[in-house]
Amino acid sequence: MKGSKAAFAGFGLALAAFSFAPVAIAATDISHPTQALQFLDNTTDFGATFGNNQRNNFFADKFTFSISDRPYVILESYLSSISSRATNGLEITDFTIRNNAGVVAQGVQESRGDIDLWSLYNVTLQPGDYWLQVNGFVVSNTGGSFGANVNLTPVPEAETWAMMLGGLSVLGALARRRKQA
Known part of the structure; x- marks a missing residue:
């Protein structure tokens, strides 16, 4: 009887230890397929949605585009x-613009928590192929989404600046001539 009590107590302790042991949940990559961005008047938007029951799963979504018709x-x-x-939705951990050579610019996290806000500001790009990459994970089983807007501003070429300065010089000379007359 004494031996069976000890065996039962040992079994009870083992069961208690097992029931309180942390359970490791393997995270799954739930990245969306790469999407090509289509610009209209130098602007576009993009985003992604993640369904319910994806808690702790991670993503690295890519959005591609090319610069080819202007120097910068x-x-x-x-x-x-x-x-x-x-404690709901997504946690965005990284927002970058990349090319085949690596990271071109790192996003800046403006806020975190119930509103994750990231910015890429004043990034000069030369002709080439690029992608925006959004990394993060799902915080809860309620799912979540992210959205973004991209604006491209053409940088005027040197000839354009020269013509503009020449035109301003001519206007200045005409104004001075009228003032003297």
Whole structure:
């Protein structure tokens, strides 16, 4: 009887230890397929949605585009993920613009929590192929989404600046001539 009590107590302790042991949940990559961005009048938007029951799963979504018709452009983009509180929705961990050589510009996190807000501001791009990459994970089983807007501003070529300065010089000379007459 004494031996069976000890065995039963040992079994009970083992069961208690097992029931309180942390359970490791393997995270799954739930990234969307790469999407090509289509610009209309130098602007576009993009985003992604993640369904319920994806808690702790991670993503690295890519949005591709090319600069080919002008020597330089300036890119600006704002990305946000909004939820009812910080314990719901998504946690955005990184927002970058990349090319085949690596990271071109790192986004700046403006806010975190129930509103994740990231910005890429005043990024000068030369002709080439690029992608915006959004990394993060799902915080809760309620799912979530993110959305962003991208604006491209063409940088005037040197010839354009020269013509503009020449035109201003002519206007200045005409104004001075009228004042003297």
